[in-house]
Amino acid sequence: NAGVTQTPKFHILKTGQSMTLQCAQDMNHGYLSWYRQDPGMGLRRIHYSVAAGITDKGEVPDGYNVSRSNTEDFPLRLESAAPSQTSVYFCASSFPLELSYNEQFFGPGTRLTVL
Amino acid sequence: GENVEQHPSTLSVQEGDSAVIKCTYSDSASNYFPWYKQELGKRPQLIIDIRSNVGEKKDQRIAVTLNKTAKHFSLHITETQPEDSAVYFCAALSGTYKYIFGTGTRLKVLA
Numbered sequence A: 001n002a003g004v005t006q007t008p009k010f011h012i013l014k015t016g017q018s019m020t021l022q023c024a025q026d027m028n029h030g031y032l033s034w035y036r037q038d039p040g041m042g043l044r045r046i047h048y049s050v051a052a053g054i055t056d057k058g059e060v061p062d063g064y065n066v067s068r069s070n071t072e073d074f075p076l077r078l079e080s081a082a083p084s085q086t087s088v089y090f091c092a093s094s095f096p097l098e099l100s101y102n103e104q105f106f107g108p109g110t111r112l113t114v115l
Numbered sequence B: 001g002e003n004v005e006q007h008p009s010t011l012s013v014q015e016g017d018s019a020v021i022k023c024t025y026s027d028s029a030s031n032y033f034p035w036y037k038q039e040l041g042k043r044p045q046l047i048i049d050i051r052s053n054v055g056e057k058k059d060q061r062i063a064v065t066l067n068k069t070a071k072h073f074s075l076h077i078t079e080t081q082p083e084d085s086a087v088y089f090c091a092a093l094s095g096t097y098k099y100i101f102g103t104g105t106r107l108k109v110l111a
Helices: none
Strands: A004-007 A010-013 A019-025 A029-037 A043-051 A054-057 A076-078 A087-096 A110-114 B004-007 B010-014 B019-025 B032-038 B045-051 B056-059 B062-067 B072-077 B086-094 B098-101 B105-110
Touching: A004 A087, A019 A029, A019 A087, A019 A110, A043 A087, A043 B098, B004 B086, B010 B019, B019 B086, B019 B105, B032 B062, B045 B056, B045 B062, B072 B086
Parallel strands: A010 A110, B010 B105
Antiparallel strands: A004 A019, A019 A076, A029 A043, A029 A087, A043 A054, A087 A110, B004 B019, B019 B072, B032 B045, B032 B086, B056 B062, B062 B072, B086 B098, B086 B105
């Protein structure tokens, strides 16, 4: 199993441009979430999904959209990037569909810079 | 809203000494408390976790203690080694899906 994968690893955007960060997991996990990590602020949840077709806002959702059309993929969309969205983005998964299990597995991260 | 406070933000210890990182959570309904280690440029990785029905858990040089009454939990690393140098995050699971993270502790183990 590859676990949780993310692409790209690095990207530079200009203000106002759009971008989709990709996340995929092959562990049959139901719960997927996106976090951003900024210096001194830990990990903050942007959006999450508990199953295909179901998404919800996390604690810092403004400026981001998500979709969940199947179990494996959970892309994060920035429609009009702003410098405040410069951050490292992590996708994480947990809760196998058939079990109640709490450990979160993180992807390798995407370092995004908005100029 | 729910939050997790983590202290200290930086910690330097001599190799072989112990390190302790403390977290306090606000949601009394939290029932799962993981600790993550993050090396520079890498993803957070789970190193130990504890559930609310347990007071202490140990895994070789790493231990976690939980005081539900005080809403405190702590990470203890004994016999520290240079490879323990990293940023450590605590977290609390609030409700079914909401993980609240602390702001991290940068641990430096001095050889």
